[in-house]
Amino acid sequence: MKIISTISDLRRELAAFRSRGERIGLVPTMGALHEGHLTLVRRSLAQTDRTVVSIFVNPKQFGPGEDFARYPRNLKADSELLSASGADIVFAPEVDEMYPAGFSLSVTVAGVSNGMEGARRPGHFTGVATVVTRLFCLVLPDAAFFGEKDGQQLAVIQRLATDLGLPLTIVPVPTVREADGLALSSRNLYLSPGEREKAPHLYRSLLTGAELFAKGCREASEILVAVRASLENEPSFRLDALDLVDLETMEPLTLLDRPAMLAMAAFLGKTRLIDNVRLR
């Protein structure tokens, strides 16, 4: 496995792969890797010939007052995990390699970015779409792998890839969870031991909604009331957002007559956790 920090080195390695007709998989990450990321890597290893993992804590997708500065960074540990996993290339550029002086590009995906996290974190999805567009153009992967845990982000990237028109497959990968149900997230590192113990309650609340759906309930309001009530059983959580939306467009649904995503964001102490389940 090679660890690369410049675009020119990246291009050289990719050209060598392509000259041999090898299919390239891309796993974009912000590092602080966990089993969720490694699952993406394994999917890429299974479906392509060469796997590039990017590690870049993208300043453009953090708002003022968000956790850009304290976001966990550990390239050494990440590289060891990736090397053991069988990845071919780690691309870990500095900010001024990714965004050189004069960088002026801004990519927006309207509609699907507008609600939910997009409304609560202004500029967040423009930051995501801009960095992902640049990564797609730099790597030109045959397939790119994203987790379902960041549900709206996945929908934004699927729309982005379609609209760009690159010859690229977006592969969504189901959320990986701890044994107790907590979705793996780099931000779980922020949790105290006491918070960590309570954290799975967020997912259990979402499952309350999924169970209602499985029993035949198709009224969004009924499901939302039940999930909210379930979350409130654990007073350490402070609900930030609860949405039931069309899986593709991220538009709110009142009647569940198409594939949907039930998504929640909640604070546990100072840590904001997000999770979702798909209803179809």
Place this chain on the structure above:
Amino acid sequence: MKIISTISDLRRELAAFRSRGERIGLVPTMGALHEGHLTLVRRSLAQTDRTVVSIFVNPKQFGPGEDFARYPRNLKADSELLSASGADIVFAPEVDEMYPAGFSLSVTVAGVSNGMEGARRPGHFTGVATVVTRLFCLVLPDAAFFGEKDGQQLAVIQRLATDLGLPLTIVPVPTVREADGLALSSRNLYLSPGEREKAPHLYRSLLTGAELFAKGCREASEILVAVRASLENEPSFRLDALDLVDLETMEPLTLLDRPAMLAMAAFLGKTRLIDNVRLR
């Protein structure tokens, strides 16, 4: 030469070229082709193995009240010119092929787009950057050819290509002019015979500035005053804009200590003509 209107047909043709290792040139146009466009095509034919010419009157780059509806369209005549020139593919999609239902992408290039035409035509360069990004991603050309006549557009596209990071060369091609100096433009078709006779005066006024520069003048204000005075010698023109800017960033200059562009937009009757000269 093949005339193609769908993305799937385009991809099939391009894949055949690529499987033989052929280098692909792209000439994006809005049709109503003239010798300026054909010069771009000849440059592409000389520098690449296969030349794709796109013809698409892009609604996203026209503002309300601009000439989208009456912009000249003549695919038959354009195709005959291109066939005779030796182009390999004409890609002429309908609007709903280029922008299918649900299309949500918007690409902005800050800085270089903000002043001049960008300030006077809100949204224009976002429309240009969005369609050019999509064309670049669909065609993945090795080189793309743009005329210097649309001077700020060229600067926007050079910045765009750099920031996207695609493995692509932007080739600027000098403005092609009639014998009397008028820059070729599809919008010249709007001119009455009387207007056509007066039209070269715009370029002659720009040359007044270029001559001052050649004589050693480096004061932007002095050049701008002279060019304005020259244009006013032909009262049929109504000056819309006159700028002297850094050639790369499009920022206004007071002192000409780096490569610069002297650009003018002026109305002749109802027709808005633009032209520019480079000072270096």
